[in-house]
Amino acid sequence: DAEITQSPRHKITETGRQVTLACHQTWNHNNMFWYRQDLGHGLRLIHYSYGVQDTNKGEVSDGYSVSRSNTEDLPLTLESAASSQTSVYFCATRPETNTEAFFGQGTRLTVV
């Protein structure tokens, strides 16, 4: 079955370190999204991509970057981790405008 996989599921890192969270999908969907989920804020969009070599900033993109070198992967990089980036991160794909989005299981990141 096609799926979307995030890794790692849990990570603890130190302030100032660079961290990369992986997202891999096997549906061949062009549209991929990264969200963070925090209590009281719901889901907030960090970055998104509509295809290879396309990346766009979401509402909370400061301190994060993404790259899209192929259809399957959209890694999320925290350039210099900060305690404010402690959160649960979700990757999602979506094939069309009136279809559902498919989510990964999430990565719980703690910055100490």
Added chain:
Amino acid sequence: GNSVTQMEGPVTLSEEAFLTINCTYTATGYPSLFWYVQYPGEGLQLLLKATKADDKGSNKGFEATYRKETTSFHLEKGSVQVSDSAVYFCALSGDSNYQLIWGAGTKLIIKP
């Protein structure tokens, strides 16, 4: 711009009670509407959707009707179970946009 407002939680009910979680939206054009559910420690999964006015989405005993006149998409279930305890998200997608606009989420707690 587009937005989604859903009732704040947590909502606490006894088993077999009737459930309503309110969701209203602001959007131009003809958006698609979604309800997602997130069980503890998991990613989000689609519960139901409606893509045009007066459509009723249904799944697992849950229902929601797309009401354009009241710009609402309220989630209902006639008899909740302990296993329905989760966080529920209402979401909207514009008719020409791949992004989803999310409500803040409503935590539902069902007591036996």
